[in-house]
Amino acid sequence: MPPTELTIARHGQAWCNQDQRIAGPATCRGLTPTGRHQAARLAARISAEHQRQPYAALYASPLPRTRQTADTVAVAAGLPVTVVDDLREPDYGTADGARWADVVAAFGAAPALNPDRPIADGGETWLQHQQRVHTALLRLVAQHTGQRILVVAHGETVTAAHHWFCHVDALPVGFAADQTALTTWRQQPISWLRPHDGQQWALIRHNDTTHLAAGHDG
Template sequence: MWKIILVQHCQSEHHINEMTGGWTDTPLTSLGREQANLVGEKMIGLINSEEEYVLYSSDLLRASQTAEIIAGHLNLEVNLDQGLREINTGIAAGKTKAWAKEHRNPKSKQGFELNYREFEKGESWGEFYTRVSNCLTRLYQSEEGKNIIIVTHGGTLGYIVAWWLKFEPEMLSNAYFASSPGGVTVLSQNNYGQQEINRFNDTSHL
């Protein structure tokens, strides 16, 4: 039974200094490092020592640093993949939330717009979902037979869950899977071949 364990990166500097997320590349805070150690300890109890696991992470600092700490607990190597990054925020990367509020593109209507590109040179939500889906399909094919641990970002994690549940892009307007820093999500398949969410955004270890 194939399994994916998802971890949202732990507290990052952008969480406490009013910076944007997305492709803003900030490291973990001291609290974030403590959280990552707690995640690593929890993961020891989640994985089956008789099964094979590989560990992938977004290459942005807040995710890769979380992954390195977890990897130390599990004796795994970290494989970095740009496809696991948060949504590309274009010109807003490295900027403050106040700056982003003044420079985001106007929307044509209220609510979710699949083709809305929030910032110049950034991704639309549809492009983001396509990128995440293609990345997960590639990992699934290249790591066939292995369970995968993925350290990523909140938006990316939500879209991985949507990919797992076989959402068509237009279905994204109906649901959003919100998670928290250091939260752990477990996805698997049952004997009927159905996609399961066994655990979502578990933060009991923090």
């Protein structure tokens, strides 16, 4: 059986990135012109990859910035988009639309130092977000055993996936996830000399943005 493969693409530059604001379901304004250009470059690359080795499915977070990125990819690659609500970024409750600087100041510490505490009223904790994303990814991977799938989501999705595959709640390191960067995990034998000993997940690429380089043709 071919290996199961999961690729996560972060969305392109969004207005919330430019304005340094939290942008949940109520306030996300989608992609900036730069973000739309980045999404087009990502789409060209995914289309080329899809022609060489097809993706079985394309999934996306429901927020406008991820939907716009995924829709651009879908048109170029000829893949329908399936929205999975549980792939969305953390729920920030009453902080939706607020400036990050103000929210963190009110929180009183770097949010990463308190993963079991919501950043604002009505929000979810980082650990709750991780569990939600882990469950969603597990379900998608199980549905596509032996296939390649693409998820267009958030930087937090990349981090949550790394923690899931490493079997930890958190690691004392960060994971960069630039706009439209690609991260891929693939199952492979624990031992190539003893393939019947089982499979493990291997990180194939991380934070790959070579498609944004001038002249890159996919």
